[in-house]
Amino acid sequence: MASISMSTVSAPTFINTDSLRSLISHRSLIDHFHCSLPKASSSLCNPIRQSHDVSPTSSLLLMPSWSTSPSLPYIGVKLVTFFPDNSALNLPGVHASYVLFSSTNGQPLASMDGTELTLIRTSCVSGLASRILARSDSQVLVMIGAGAMAPHLIRSHLVARPSLKKVVIWNRTVEKARKLAEKMKESVGLDGVCFESSGCLDEVIEMGDIVSCATNSEVPLVKGQKLKPGAHLDLVGSFKHSMRECDDEAIKRGRVFVDNEAALVEAGELVGAFERGVIEKKDIGGDLVELITGEKIGRSSSEEITVFKSVGSAVVDILAAQLAYETYMQQHK
Structure with missing residues (x-):
């Protein structure tokens, strides 16, 4: 997928849950992973995921990655909370936010619903393996x-x-x-x-x-x-x-x-x-x-x-965020 010129980006874009669902389908993301994962895996820097115990049952996870490749000029960070006891409150056990920056100039490009991003990217990894x-x-x-x-x-x-x-x-x-x-x-x-x-x-x-x-x-x-x-x-x-x-x-x-x-x-x-x-x-x-x-x-x-x-992994996070962001930008030219 062609990268978006950073000069066309001004204020950071916010991609909410409904927008994310309209921008990424399970089929499109499985295909994107199939095509892009090998190259991205070799070009991305992925520090070991940080996991911190907030309580005996809950955790905070930090998942950063970045690339300077022209085809993937991004820095991405996902912040995740894991609260498995939330089912008793009728709330999801996982909440997340994802932030995308330019790796060319550090400019913030977009923030998006990291919870939905995690759900679809995780399922599409399984779908690709199933394929x-x-x-x-x-x-x-x-x-x-x-x-x-x-x-x-x-x-x-x-x-x-x-x-x-x-x-x-x-x-x-x-x-x-x-x-x-x-x-x-x-x-x-x-x-x-x-x-x-x-x-x-x-x-x-x-x-x-x-x-x-x-x-x-x-x-x-x-x-x-x-x-x-x-x-x-x-x-x-x-x-x-x-x-x-x-x-x-x-x-x-x-x-x-x-x-x-x-x-x-x-x-x-x-x-x-x-x-x-x-x-x-x-x-x-x-x-x-x-x-x-x-x-x-x-x-x-x-x-x-x-x-x-x-x-x-942070690799599939940033690839999913890339597909969502670049699809959004193409639609809003």
């Missing part, structure tokens, strides 16, 4: 978790694998799963897809060609023995050692891929598996950039179980 790793004839998507991330993940997987015809949603609170299924049935652009909810986790896992998890669970939800041959397991929720969405058997049975190397030291499923000797770091099949470039091969057979673990 590469899931079976092309996948028909059933199992969505574990019915929070704010779930509808985004559902849409991203449906874009990535148009063969999907059925989505089954499970949540600890059965009513939340039922309400999300009803909401997705009424969504625009999802004709031909059947949505339902279920209260039996083990049964739905056995159905899934793709099993996507977005929870804060510290107790393994996905039992590896329940995964069907050829399934693709997408793990989104955990980013601390104490968090874990699947058991060791799932890691052992599957061929594991990650979004980036930070997953190897942050994700509870992987850190625990390394400590217990279930797998070694050398057993990891590759990261997303290596899969895109073909440096590492993804699925090797129709029976193989693939596992994709993502923890997020």
